[in-house]
Amino acid sequence: MTRRFAHERVVTKCYGSRIQFVLHHRLSVYDPPEDGHRIIKQILWSYGSYAAPLFDYMELIQTERERTQFGGANAADRDAIFLALLRGCANIKDLRRGIRIHENILRQGLLEKCSDALICMYARCGALEEATDLFEVHKSRDIFTCTALIAAYVQAGQAQHALDIFDYMQRECLPPNEVTCVCLLKACGSLQEAVKGQEIHDEVLRRGLLRNNVKLGNALIAMHAKCGAFAKAEQVLSQLQVPNVISWTTLISAYADHGKGEEALMCYEQMRYNNVAANTVTFTCLLKACGSIKALDKGEKFHDEIAKEGLFLDNVVLGTALVDMYAKCGALVKACHVLEDMPVHNVITWNALISGYVEHNEGEQAIRCLEQMKGDGLSPDAVTFACILKACASICALDIGVRIHNEVANQGLLYDSIIVGNALVDMYAKCGALSKARETLLELPERNSISWNSLISGYTEHGEGAKALDCFEQMQQEGITPVAVTFACALKACGSIGAVYKGEDIHNEIIRQGLLKDDVVLGAALIDMYAKCGVIAKARQVLEVLPVGDVVCWTSLIGGYAEFGQDEEALVCFELMESEGISPSPLTFSCALRACGNLGAADTGEKIHNAITKQGLLANNVLLGNALVDMYAKCGNLAKARQVLEKLSVRSTVCWNALILGYTEHREFDQALNCFDQMLSEGLFPDEATYMCILRVCGSIGAAEKGEQICEEIQKHGLLQKDIMLATALVDMYTKLHLLGKAQQTVEELPFRDVFIWTTLIAGHTDHGEAKLAFECFEKMQSEGISPDGVTFACILKACGSIRAVDQGQIIHYELAKQGLLGTDITLGNALVDMYAKCSDFKKAWQVLEELATxxxxxxxxxxxGLAVQEKAEDVFICLEQMQDDGILPNAETYLYVLRMCGNTGALTKGAKYHAEIIERKLMDNNVLISMGLVDMYAKCGMFSHAKEVLQNYSVYDVPSWNLLIAGYIEHGECMQALTCFEQMESEGICPNAATFALILKVCGNLGAVCKGEIIFRKIAEQGLLQNDAVLGSAVVDMFAKCGALNKAHQVLQELPVQDTNSWNGIMGGMIQRGDCIQVLTCFEQMQSEGLSPNAMTFTYILNACSRLGLIEKAQMYFFSMKSKYGLTPELEHYSCMIDAFGRVGHLDRAVKMTKEMTSAGKEVWPILLGACRKWGDVEVGEWAFEHVL
Structure with a gap:
């Protein structure tokens, strides 16, 4: 009895009074192991969960008694004990003891009898490898064993292995039971094996297993729902005799998981109609459904129900579902309140809130939540860190992201969670730290397509398309197969760098994998890639072969047409899309509006505007508002553009930029500045585009002070150092304001320079006649390793032409030929012809012209x-004929040159012929310059009636046209007609300008009409025209001087706010006319004391005065000083004055010598020399001079 009580104490110590009672009463009359074996067997089958202490008890028995005695016990009892022990181990999942029993079974040679029990034990303990090995060897035909193994595979997520066992059962004709079917249906659902699932469903129906088996029915509902066969799931539900809450919840859960929130809520309504009360799981699924469809009102009602039933108090899962629902619906304040009211919340609860903040672009708030969560004593998990990294990416909080990276690394999560690793790569990529993103990716212990997608996308978004494609290749080299998202990112990279051939390769791979059939996003990416590469026909072809083309695809195509100037095609596509019943998105409307703006199609744009208004899309869509303002501005309807802008509920810098640019393009500069000021008053900050427009305005209207203010603002924000285009705009403004020093300084102070900013500076120097500075900039640019482009070469050729630097031009010509640029750029060819023409090298100009491909x-x-400037009228006419023979029609500019030649040479017949051509080609319509050219031509030819007819027939009543007519009268000596013309002009309400007054003053001077001149002078003074116009001042002085009113002339000269050399020339001319030669020399000295330099006309008067006074030495001194001191080359008039001076005092030898020194003595010289010979009786020289006269 002592031994028995010892055994009893072992068991009692381990498992308490109940077993103690059983053992005491059942074993008290037996000594093990004889009949005691049978009793232990019975206890094991009755109390399987207590197998562990009984196994210890059996070992104790065999220790105290010989194992042989146990081996000699009844075989049936012994087998039953082992089977019972295995069952007990399976029940409590005690794998360690199970293995020891297995070893004991092997020693006893009982493996065949216990194999099924062993397989079940291993399966239920999760040791699938051991279970599978035994199953492979013993090929069990026991339905329970197969079911146990199937259940274990399903539990372990190895659904396919579970179905493989089912296939084995079918081959062995082992019919599944209800439990088997439940497990198999779970496997089918997880694999979405709808066909196999239906096969099991049919088996269940055939064998009638569904009757009164709600659990099996629920499994069928879950399987069909997970496979997306919701109709079948609902059918099964309807066939259940008494569906319970689990049945309904299973279907609701499936709807919620598949994003079918509306259907989930409808299912709940049916459940309530059938008087089935929801449980916490049901409410959890319903809240998930509400979150998926943003059904906040429904979610709040469920919240009220949950609170009413008191389910929320201690259920953290349900509380988390509430937080998640509110967060997904954007009710983040309520989500926060729910979390605060929860008595217990865990990491998942905080993750739901943090995720909500991230999804609604409140990254900073998400980061604050992380700190609060840590303050609650909770440690972030992988999901938390992934959400926070996404928050960092959304607000470009790189510093916080780096801190999170360190925290993740310290916790070793990079090795445990690929989700966190991918989030890190994505964060670095979106923050622009691409090198760090790549480094992080390569350090990940495991990489997948998502890892690479983040990096590829990052490179693409930051303009590094080539590197994105390198990553795409490297990813594949690592054996990672691209998915649809990867292909979409790679296609975007191709589009960004115009890599159409690579894009085509990717397209072919997509077709090979059959991905276009079901993925419209990938189709849209293909269309977008081809559109951005300019291969619009291919983009349209892709759209046509897509099974379904959505609005994104059409928008990409429309945007591509608009981007490459095929705006009419863009609008045709837009109409075609609408005809197919596809509603345009805001982006589609924006692309269509852009096309309207480019075409100037205001009517179509207004129709689109009406459609946008009708759909109510303009209320909060800044993109559409900007597009509308831009469209109206480009169409020139600036009033409408401003009206749209003022009605926008939200105005951005972009829409103001569109309006400011519109005013700038249409030269309404004051309005542009007004918009800029109004934009600032609304608290909006200008961006680089704004400043570029305003700088352009300042340059166009000469607003130097405003320009300087803008420059200070730009420098204050450090924008010049970041944006070379803005710096270029600033340089351009300075050049237009003639502030070339500041323009040069701006360029030199920049940390980096490109070809565009150098070209702008070179163009500025060239336009302001600073050719030498232009050459210096050109050389400095090249010394910095920056190669000139076509525009640079064109500017420098213009500089060569402006100073007739033909040698420098030939060097540029050689460089252009060497680079092969003349064959591709007609602008450069034209610039080269222009340069040679301006340098009067017409032979070379003609040669270049003939060699041009086009x-x-x-x-x-x-x-x-060039020919016209040199007055080579016949050559101009020949060129015109050859040009027309070449199939090129003259334009308005051509006819202006030709008409000028006709007027200058009196070629009236040709002029009339060209006039007829101009009328035939309708070139005079809205072209004032052509009309002025005709007036000038007819006036110069003396055909004043024709000139007046042009004025009357073409309504050319502007001041310049009248000036040309008046100038024509003056040129032909018709001064009275000129005065009459002036009076007619005034009578028709046309106000004379400074040029008109200068002409009429010349008329008054020629006629000696000092009274009329005085009246004109008063009009000029009243209008304040003398303040800034030196030319007009000179004309007034000249008029009074020619009329003999020298005192008045001198008075006017002294009172002029702006004096120049011509003003003094007028006085000196009047003095010569009166014979007051001494005063001429005095006047010359006064002019020099005023700091003014003489010009050629000044020396004509001075030499004339010296000649009349007989001051030949002084005359000779002035003559030589023209070249040596003032850089003026003596002309025919100056030689004539000197010859006259020598002749007057009898120095005929010196007169003859100077005549011979002239390159070509004009006809004016010989009469002067003959007169001197006659005066001094020099027959020999007289005969020589007479011969030249003849």
């Missing part, structure tokens, strides 16, 4: 303009 009207105009 010629246009500007090519010929460049040559014709």
């Amino acid at each position: 010629r246009d009207v500007q090519t010929w105009n460049s040559l014709i303009a």
